[in-house]
Amino acid sequence: MRVLMMSTPVPTHFAPLVPLAWGLRAAGAEVLVTAQPDVMPMVRTAGLVGAPVGQELDGDQHLLSFLTEGRRPLECFTRFPPQEMGFYGRVWMDQARANVHTYLELARQWRPQLIVADQVEYASLLLGGVLGIPVVHHRWGVDPISDLALRDARTELADLAEDLGLDGLPMPTETLDPCPPSLQLPTTSQGKPIRHVPFNGFGEPPTWRTRSQKRRVVVTLGTRTLQLNGVPHVRRVLQASAQVPDTEIIATVIPDYWQELGPMPPEVQLVPPTPLHLFIDSCDAMVHHSGSSTMLTAATAGLPQLALPQWSDQFALGEQLQAAGAGITLDDVTRQDNPTLIRDSVQQLLDQPQYHTAAKALGQEIAAMPTPAEVAQDLLQKL
Incomplete structure (x- = not known):
């Protein structure tokens, strides 16, 4: 079987699909990934074949243009109420409109x-409708967006669907959900479970993986956080986390930002971005930006987590993590800018056993979900 994989032009949107692509290849399917050029480095890193389509979006630069100088997204954007989260699908509707005809040309050839x-790649639905083939959507994780955004897309793209000879924007044939059921929002439609298998890029086991007798916390706030005026925020989080007694901090940071961050306490070790799965089992807790793949990677390892969301679906993710008892979320500027609160939150995660118990239960729930290889076999047999 020939499988066309598609992604919106954000590399982290494609990363959750990579283990399924491997499963499909192992099951004998031919897999071709097509997306805007932004995603192609991730495709190559995953050892997959890619066909770039359209122009690079550079979503970070696009988002940066909306920020007041020196302020991060959390300081600039209003948090949308749950019923308005479909707003975050708008830009991907525009991308579908801009690229669908080029995608169709590629698909007709392949x-x-x-x-x-x-979950928000709408050109895929149009291609499936025109070609008469099934379309499977893959969620990122905790999902307050895709149901509402798909509802809006069916209205916004109705004219484009009609131009392509369709009665309307088709629905996905199936939706895969890597979020453990106990963590998913109760308002999100049910999807087919698929286990999250961490894919954080390539690398080698780090030489610093063996730790001292101290507890270890990994702080990984994402490249985008730094690029979107987040250097003061990252500096504050690292300095506050370093105040936790008997604890060492491993901080994954692009080296380009090390000098701008300035001198760090001796408890903080700055390291280049490193695949989390190569060292996460040497850690006792994680501090992160509430990104889906990062959170699920920590959950897979059974780690308590401190979530510091900045925008979009990150708030819902932090809230669900806290509701599950596996973490703490600080979801507003006042609390994120309070070093004492950050320090105390990290210390609670390390000292209070209920966080470790809940986090391990979450990891066990993930381990019981069907693997990407099993889901790939099922898709190839049924669709």
């Missing part, structure tokens, strides 16, 4: 029998 795409 003749896929199945399309797999991330």
Whole structure:
């Protein structure tokens, strides 16, 4: 079977699909990934074949243009109420409109029998409708967006669907959900479970993986956090976390920002971005920006987590993590800018056993979900 995988032009939107792509390849399927050029480095890193389509979006630069100088997203954007989260699908509707005809040309040449795409890649639905083949959407994790955004897309893209000879924007044939059921929002439609298998890029086991007798906390706030005026925020989090007694801090930071961050306490070790799965089992807790893949990677390892969301679906993710008892979320500027509160939150995660118990239960729930290899076999047999 030929499978066309598609992604919106954000590399982290494609990362959750990579283990399924490997499963499909191992099961004998031909897999071609098509997306805007932004995603192609991730495709190559994953050892997959990619066909770039359209122009690079550079979403970080696009988002930066909306920020007041020197302020991060949390300081600039209003948090949308749950019923308005479909707003975050708008930009991807525009991308579908801009690129669907080029995607169709590629698909007609390659003749896929199945399309797999991330949760807001709407050109995939149009291609599936025109070609008469099934389309599977793959969520990122905790999902307050895709149901509402798909509802809006069916209205916004109705004219485009009609131009392509369709009665309307088709629905996905199936939706895969890597979020453990106990963590998913109760308002989100049910999807087919698929276990999160961490894919954080490539690398080698770090030489610093063996730790001292101290407890270890990994702080990984994401490249985008730094690029979107987040250097003062990252500096504050690292300095506050370093105040926790008997604890060492491993901070994954692009080296380009090390000098700008300035001198760090001796408890903080700055390291280049390193695949989390190569060292996460040497850690006792994680501090992060509330990104889906990062959170699920920590959950897979059974780590308590401190979530510091900045925008979009990150708030819902932090809230669900806290509701599950596996973490703490600080979701507003006042609390995130309070070093004492950050320090105390990290210390609670390390000292209070209920966080470790809940985090391990979450990891066990993930381990019981069907693997990407099993889901791949099922898709190829049924669709």
